[in-house]
Amino acid sequence: MLGYPIPANETQRLAALHQIKLLDTPDDPVFDRVTRLATRLLNVPIATVTLIDADRQWIKSRVGTDTRETTRKVAFCSHTIAEGAPLVVEDARQDPRFSANPFVDCENGIRFYAGIPIFSSEGYALGSLCVVDTQPRHLHEDELAALKDLTDILNDEIRLREHLTREQQRRAISQRELDALHRSLEEQIERRTRELNLVIESAYDAYISADENHRVLDWNRAAAAMFGWSRQEALGQSLQALIFPHGVPEYDDATPIEVNACRRDGRETPAEVRMKSLRVEGKHRYSLFLHDITERRQLEQLRDREAREDALTQLPNRRALDERLLDAMARARRLQQPLAVLFLDLDGFKAVNDDHGHAVGDELLRDIAKRLRHSVRETDYVARWAGDEFVIVLEGMAPEAIQGLSEKLILTIEAPIQLGEMSLYVSTSIGVASYTPASNETAQELLKRADVAMYEAKQAGKAQVKIAQQGKA
Incomplete structure (x- = not known):
């Protein structure tokens, strides 16, 4: 036997209790103000705000006692949350539920107890606001009403804490999701960049990237094979000096143009050029794809000759x-x-x-x-x-x-x-x-x-x- 009743919704109740993260937290002015008011309004020596955990009673606020924590077995509030309603014990020594309780059966022990359950927004009893006296006494209706009013203040605070906790959790989840999305995007960008670099590097067509002054920023293997300049030799050189001795052609994002590009050995190679202007970090960049059309020109000439x-x-x-x-x-x-x-x-x-x-x-x-x-x-x-x-x-x-x-x-x-x-x-x-x-x-x-x-x-x-x-x- 546990020696104390267990609410039917114990699992959900404990989940709600842990969600608001009040257990084992420092003293709080809101809760302490309520316990002080309780002792004054009811003229009792002791008042506490308790939270009932799985196997313990933890006291969030207290007046008139130094006790911070007890086992759940000896906690009067275990019965309060189980009943889900105000619990008033006028003389604990006369109540079979509490007469053998070590906090009762002692010098200056508990004789009077009145507890009002504190509820979560979903209706789970988390603990109670209770007042205690070492003398038996009768609780008047106006005193019970005052105790309930004070408990309502705690309930509002609990609901506010729940809302803040849920909002923090929501923000934390959103932040985690955002961080995960950023990581995913960064990974995708990195993967796509690697794939694009691989495609560009292994492309059949020559690829050249140039700055706003037409100086080479990138130069793939096909460009090196097509024009005879290695990547290291081409980087930083002007396009005019490398392949366009008569001037860099005017670009057109939509239409490819045909030009004669110059090789390192001085020979000219007919090429179809696709050139695109980009703006990266406020600076102009040019991307050029050049396709060797020597065979196409020869085929066109052959077809033209055959046609005539x-x-x-x-x-x-x-x-x-x-x-x-x-x-x-x-x-x-x-x-x-x-x-x-x-x-x-x-x-x-x-x-x-x-x-x-x-x-x-x-x-x-x-x-x-x-x-x-x-x-x-x-x-x-x-x-x-x-x-x-x-x-x-x-x-x-x-x-x-x-x-x-x-x-x-x-x-x-x-x-x-x-x-x-x-x-x-x-x-x-x-x-x-x-x-x-x-x-x-x-x-x-x-x-x-x-x-x-x-x-x-x-x-x-x-x-x-x-x-x-x-x-x-």
Whole structure:
């Protein structure tokens, strides 16, 4: 047997008691004022504010006694908190609950006790305000009311302490959460910084960070490989001295630009540059990513050449001819120089294809293309129009010389073509159209006149040259 009653909500009660953190604290003016008032109002020698812990009674405030702590077993207040209501004992020696209590059964022991429970905001009895006398006495209604009023002061103080404690706990929790968040953010920033540095350092593209004066602050491995300067050599150097001898390009946050960047050995490297301006701690910073586009440029040039080159003969194709002829006509107008177009169609090519197959026909066309290139001036332009048709653009050639060149081309084409043990023979019909700079003739109209003249040459017996009628004025 414990010798004292246990409230049904003991676990919750103790949790509430410990939460307000009043146990084992120094004397407090608020509590001491109440105990002093209690002794005066009720004219008793002893008054205390007690708190009932798990196995002890701890006295927060006291008047008339030096006792600070007792076991819970001998505490009258153990019964007060268990009943949760005022407890009045007029003569403890006559009460079986307390008659054997060592604080009763002694000289000048407790004879009178009156205790009012002190409650938490949630209704848990934490202890009591009690008055004690060494003589039996009767507690009047007005005295009980006064004791309850004083207890209400303590209850208000307890609730205030609870509120302050909860607020402190809330702030402490918030601070811990904030500290944890800061640590988490710092860890994330540190992790992301490491990841970003790793990405930048291992990036395929060159990365350069520069200050407001375009002096290098960072320089990754790709930059070192691309330009030939190590990171240590590049740090602190100006971008103009290292890679932009003609000046640092104007940056555009949205659009990449293409520039020729200079390597350490003096060679230029075409690069696509993405440049961004940042403001860090009130200072300008520039971040540059440079991508080597040498292969892309080469591929573009290859595609451009393929788009304008006949795959079979490696001569310019019809698209390239259209562009060249427009330029030639513009030069003829500007320089007032002669310009002529020769339209050639092979005679007998279909028979070669029919008798020997398309592979032989392709070889023949390649041979004819070589003969044509070698038979004209370096400045003349030879293109494959389609099938077995070719076009030659002659710039600055006197009209009287064109007839002689055309007849020479016929003889050149008529020479036997040796493919293995086979000797193949074809000829060509040529239509010639001269361009008059003062006319408003278009390139297509000029070609059409040469084409018509070529068909006239075929109809006249083939292997001939026909001069087209003059174009429209």
